[in-house]
Amino acid sequence: MKIQIVRDVLEANDQLADSIREEGKKHGYTLINIMSSPGSGKTSLLESVIPELKKKGIRLAVIEGDITTTADAERIAVLDIPVAQINTEPFGGDCHLGAEVIMPALHQFDLANLDLIFIENVGNLVCPAEFDTGADYNFVVISTTEGEDKPLKYPLMFRVCDTAIINKTDLLPYLDIDINKLIKNITQINPKMKMIRCSAKTGENIPSLADYIIHLVS
Amino acid sequence: MKIQIVRDVLEANDQLADSIREEGKKHGYTLINIMSSPGSGKTSLLESVIPELKKKGIRLAVIEGDITTTADAERIAVLDIPVAQINTEPFGGDCHLGAEVIMPALHQFDLANLDLIFIENVGNLVCPAEFDTGADYNFVVISTTEGEDKPLKYPLMFRVCDTAIINKTDLLPYLDIDINKLIKNITQINPKMKMIRCSAKTGENIPSLADYIIHLVS
Numbered sequence: 001m002k003i004q005i006v007r008d009v010l011e012a013n014d015q016l017a018d019s020i021r022e023e024g025k026k027h028g029y030t031l032i033n034i035m036s037s038p039g040s041g042k043t044s045l046l047e048s049v050i051p052e053l054k055k056k057g058i059r060l061a062v063i064e065g066d067i068t069t070t071a072d073a074e075r076i077a078v079l080d081i082p083v084a085q086i087n088t089e090p091f092g093g094d095c096h097l098g099a100e101v102i103m104p105a106l107h108q109f110d111l112a113n114l115d116l117i118f119i120e121n122v123g124n125l126v127c128p129a130e131f132d133t134g135a136d137y138n139f140v141v142i143s144t145t146e147g148e149d150k151p152l153k154y155p156l157m158f159r160v161c162d163t164a165i166i167n168k169t170d171l172l173p174y175l176d177i178d179i180n181k182l183i184k185n186i187t188q189i190n191p192k193m194k195m196i197r198c199s200a201k202t203g204e205n206i207p208s209l210a211d212y213i214i215h216l217v218s
Numbered sequence: 219m220k221i222q223i224v225r226d227v228l229e230a231n232d233q234l235a236d237s238i239r240e241e242g243k244k245h246g247y248t249l250i251n252i253m254s255s256p257g258s259g260k261t262s263l264l265e266s267v268i269p270e271l272k273k274k275g276i277r278l279a280v281i282e283g284d285i286t287t288t289a290d291a292e293r294i295a296v297l298d299i300p301v302a303q304i305n306t307e308p309f310g311g312d313c314h315l316g317a318e319v320i321m322p323a324l325h326q327f328d329l330a331n332l333d334l335i336f337i338e339n340v341g342n343l344v345c346p347a348e349f350d351t352g353a354d355y356n357f358v359v360i361s362t363t364e365g366e367d368k369p370l371k372y373p374l375m376f377r378v379c380d381t382a383i384i385n386k387t388d389l390l391p392y393l394d395i396d397i398n399k400l401i402k403n404i405t406q407i408n409p410k411m412k413m414i415r416c417s418a419k420t421g422e423n424i425p426s427l428a429d430y431i432i433h434l435v436s
Binding site for chain 1: 255
């Protein structure tokens, strides 16, 4: 009985996610869902890559997902792009964004005049991987401070994503992490994963990340 | 209808959690549940504090929770203490440990001859906070690399915990984090929170952490 209900929720979510992708094709924008643990640097990455994307003429918007607070949305709004905030707290403090909250957030934007929309999901390496948001691409951000073993311990996240951004490379000299082992573990879970190493703080490789995203948009 | 079912699950969990606490009192051990984001250093902290606790004569065991893999349990077993592994994957890759998986894990130990049992929960700053494991004390580990804003963004976790361990103090010279702001944010969510700053890597303040835990046990 309980399992049936969970299945219904997931099936309803998947259908709505497909509608979101169809709407994206109709309007001609690309939707990228960014997921990670809390504190791995999703907002900082957006802060550093968005100006690069704007310079190249990409018209973009961001959907910010958080349990509570508008702190991240406020950081992004400073970049002078449209931002929609989803707080999951009124829905029970949900640990992920489902398609049912993405759809109304999208409708806050002038969709016909956008090339790219980012979703910054709730900071959580588990549950967001289970819910299709309707995104065209799924990115996982993994910080160098989180250790080499995370792809093996949270395999679903690394299976559903097409791109892994290895962030905080500036801290590598002060950490024991073996970056080649991290890359090996990512590849073991998802041999097709694209990987980009960068530092939102120093800007290292941020132009490459921007070029990669522009390639996905066009 | 759906809400009713969620309530039933949470109520059943809370009843079982109470039974777990009663069993702890009967046998005379203390149960401490450790929660955090992935990669904030729960296992490393256990690796560094357990030898200190053993030196002081504390008889202890660890319940390791993970979605999949026995990697953390293997690291702890090296310390020559009893370890029970819970993998949530057979239960649908659960994002938290509920009382229903803690109870059978406890029964793998010789409970009458233990002073202290740690639960290392699934790495997730959201869902584990919603499920009472039956622990006597709840610890949250927050790494200095995760930023000052996490208590405000994940308030339930900081509300249900009595102790916050601020880990990776060794990285402070290389980070922009304002540690006083982090402490202020923790206090804003939970004015009664005990806080201990330490580094599992360098051992800074690990003896104080051990003393604090021994105080809770006795």
